[in-house]
Amino acid sequence: MDKLEAAKAHFAALVEEQLARVERMKNDTGAVDYSKLDQIIIGCCGGDGIGPAITAEAERVLRAVLKDDVASGKIVFKQIDGLTIENRIAANKAIPDDVLAELKACDIILKGPTTTPSKGDGPNIESANVAMRRELDLFANVRPVAVPEEGIDWTFFRENTEGEYALGSKGIALDADMSFDFKVTTTQGTERIARQAFEFARKNGKKRVAIITKANILKKTDGKFLELCYKVAKEYPEIEVDDWFVDIISANLINEKVRKNFQVFVLPNLYGDIITDEAAQIQGGVGTAGSANVGNKYAMFEAIHGSAPRMVETGREQYANPASMIKAAELLLRHIGYKDEADRVIAALKIANDTIKMTGRNDGATGAEFANCVIENL
Numbered sequence: 001m002d003k004l005e006a007a008k009a010h011f012a013a014l015v016e017e018q019l020a021r022v023e024r025m026k027n028d029t030g031a032v033d034y035s036k037l038d039q040i041i042i043g044c045c046g047g048d049g050i051g052p053a054i055t056a057e058a059e060r061v062l063r064a065v066l067k068d069d070v071a072s073g074k075i076v077f078k079q080i081d082g083l084t085i086e087n088r089i090a091a092n093k094a095i096p097d098d099v100l101a102e103l104k105a106c107d108i109i110l111k112g113p114t115t116t117p118s119k120g121d122g123p124n125i126e127s128a129n130v131a132m133r134r135e136l137d138l139f140a141n142v143r144p145v146a147v148p149e150e151g152i153d154w155t156f157f158r159e160n161t162e163g164e165y166a167l168g169s170k171g172i173a174l175d176a177d178m179s180f181d182f183k184v185t186t187t188q189g190t191e192r193i194a195r196q197a198f199e200f201a202r203k204n205g206k207k208r209v210a211i212i213t214k215a216n217i218l219k220k221t222d223g224k225f226l227e228l229c230y231k232v233a234k235e236y237p238e239i240e241v242d243d244w245f246v247d248i249i250s251a252n253l254i255n256e257k258v259r260k261n262f263q264v265f266v267l268p269n270l271y272g273d274i275i276t277d278e279a280a281q282i283q284g285g286v287g288t289a290g291s292a293n294v295g296n297k298y299a300m301f302e303a304i305h306g307s308a309p310r311m312v313e314t315g316r317e318q319y320a321n322p323a324s325m326i327k328a329a330e331l332l333l334r335h336i337g338y339k340d341e342a343d344r345v346i347a348a349l350k351i352a353n354d355t356i357k358m359t360g361r362n363d364g365a366t367g368a369e370f371a372n373c374v375i376e377n378l
């Protein structure tokens with residue numbers, strides 16, 4: 001087959017796959033109500049590098065704050081050990097089938113960071129994160145960032161299943177001279193993330209939502225995203241909405257005069273990835289942020305930083321700071337309706353942050369000591 005025909009066939013298969021995804025979204029029956037479940041299974045998946053160490057500390061905090069419901073059997077913890085880079089390479093899959101089945105048997109997942117091989121770095125395996133978001137249809141990536149003393153209280157609603165990520169590992173290398181990647185935006189995918197952002201704003205007394213795109217350049221995909229967000233906004237007349245291009249918003253976030261006016265952001269996948277790292281840095285670093293990956297049937301909570309393999313290689317994993325995973329645990333609690341417990345975790349986490357000195361080395365505290373301080377102050 002000549003390369004043009006091969007490219008057409010490749011593209012046609014991608015379009016068919018995406019059309020099937022649209023049908024699945026159309027048939028989605030809506031969000032699970034955790035208050036109606038007799039039992040909630042929390043899957044704890046350590047991941048790679050420092051992941052198992054910091055996830056175990058966050059799990060201890062969860063077990064402590066939920067101890068009555070753990071004792072009654074309402075809350076059950078399940079350990080999922082298989083999501084490691086070694087297993088992924090052996091199975092040549094982003095998530096080995098048995099691990100995916102274990103994940104799907106849980107109601108909610110606490111996940112440590114997983115290592116993503118870059119191109120050229122061994123087999124070309126897709127990111128476990130991206131695969132999990134797709135397989136469990138975790139369409140909303142919710143990332144809160146707050147710096148109270150500066151009046152910053154932002155919540156980012158990053159679309160989590162589409163954009164550049166939908167087909168990120170399925171581009172076409174046409175020949176030695178030319179490669180294509182693809183970006184996909186759907187009506188269903190956009191409306192559901194927009195609705196999450198506006199519902200959050202309404203329920204939490206937020207007055208403003210900012211839509212972030214590059215619709216001046218990416219007219220089809222971002223243009224659609226922008227238009228549909230404005231359409232959804234009409235259902236929320238009490239909320240003020242405006243839109244910004246991603247370049248200027250990245251400047252505005254470091255502009256102390258204007259940044260505190262922002263409250264809720266809704267943005268496509270890749271911009272959300274980039275802007276939330278910038279925002280987390282303003283809060284004190286990517287290690288301080290947690291992230292909720294929410295779908296209608298499943299939800300997964302994680303840190304936004306990586307697996308820090310160098311810390312493990314130098315025998316320092318016990319000094320890794322579990323604050324980001326404890327923050328993820330707090331978001332998990334809030335999601336399943338344990339608001340008071342979530343508030344207690346966040347208050348105790350603040351005390352631990354203020355009193356325990358973590359350096360990532362043996363001149364600072366260990367992750368276990370940090371978690372002990374959180375547990376003592378719950």
Ligand code: IPM
Nearest residue numbers: 116127128129130273291304
């Ligand atoms: C994130 C991460 C992931 C992403 C990586 C690990 C695939 O950067 O959660 O922000 O790009 O989404």
Ligand code: MG
Nearest residue numbers: 273274277304
């Ligand atoms: Mg990122």
